[in-house]
Amino acid sequence: MSSKSFPFSDLVRKQTSVFPALDDADVILERRDAENLVLSRSERFEAKETAIRLLARAIAIIARTNRSMAEEVFSEELPWLRWLPETGRTEAVKELLEHLIAGADTGLFTPFARDLVAWQHTAEIYAQPELVERLTGTFDRDDFTEVVRPGGGK
Template sequence: METKRFSYSAFLRGPSKILPSLDNSDVILERRDDEDLILMRAERFEAGTASLRIAARALAIVARRNVGLAEEVLAEELPWVTWLPDAERSECVRELLDHLIAGADTGELLPFGRALASWRSTAVVWSDPQLARELQGPFPGDGPEVPPPTSES
């Protein structure tokens, strides 16, 4: 599906010029000082939500019956999963699926997005063996004392 972009101010000045675009595309309203907004027809939104819910539940069923297959499927879509140690890979798959299913059911996908970003960062750390060793500790003491900031007048 095509996505068209318009400035938010153009929408405010003349919504009747932008709304017909929704017949065959979704619309992104770009804002300067805040997150962009997306306009779409309710039917497309509901179809996307229903599709996500079905796909998430189907993947969860696969994961319950065959964890290895679920890991393989996620590793295909998220290649960085292969950098995780085996135990963490299973935990990652379980946690991402839990968030995906809950998000598909409620429409709240931000926790899934946050978990995805967090696991991606964890995988990147594991991809560097030296960094992974350093971050596992032990950590020597509390580190050097940091002087309090000075106020500039």
Template sequence: MATKSFPYSAFLRGPSDVLPTLDNADVILERRDDENLILMRAERFEAGAASLRIAARGLAIVARRNSGLAEEVLAEELPWLTWLPETERHQCVRELLGHLMAGADTGELLPFGRALTSWRSTAVVWSDPRLARDLQGPFAGDGPQVPRPKADS
């Protein structure tokens, strides 16, 4: 879908000049001191949300039946997955799919976005063997090991 940008102040001054754009495009309202806003017709929003739900559930079914294929599908879109150790790759795929399915169902995609950013950062660290080794410790300044507390009876 096409998008068209307008200053937020233009929308405040004359919404009737901006709203007709929604017939053919989504509108990005650019704000100087805060995040931009997006205006779109409800029908386009609902179609996108329904599409996301179907795609997320479809990918989740593939993952349950053939985890290797699901990883391959995600790795096609997220090539940095190859930098993760195999065990973490499996965990990453499961976590991302879980967040994607929950987000598709609720409309709350920020947890998915945060998890995606976090896993990408983790993969970048793993791509540098020296950095990955250094971040696994031991760390200078670590104190002596403390025994685990005993369970209460």
């Protein structure tokens, strides 16, 4: 199922075009000065929530009983993990699984999503050897300038 997008102002000015769209799909309300919002029928929202929690719990059970299988599944599903050094790959999979297990127990998956993005960006850096060299090499103190902490202290 795909979603349909409308300017946020349509929710106020043209409700007759926004609400009928919910029959077939979720509606994304695009805002200029803030994060977009999603409208969904409660039945569809609850179905997604139930499915996500069930899948997360299933992966959590697999991870608790067969950690190597769970790590293998993550590595296959997230091909960019290959760009991480071996220790980073192990650490990434461990952290992601822990966040997913916690999310399955609490219903809060935002930490998992943030960590997933952070690890992907880290892998993308490792995919560029010249960038890794610049970020992990020695730094010459003369290249830096000391700045005063806002508020007057150091």
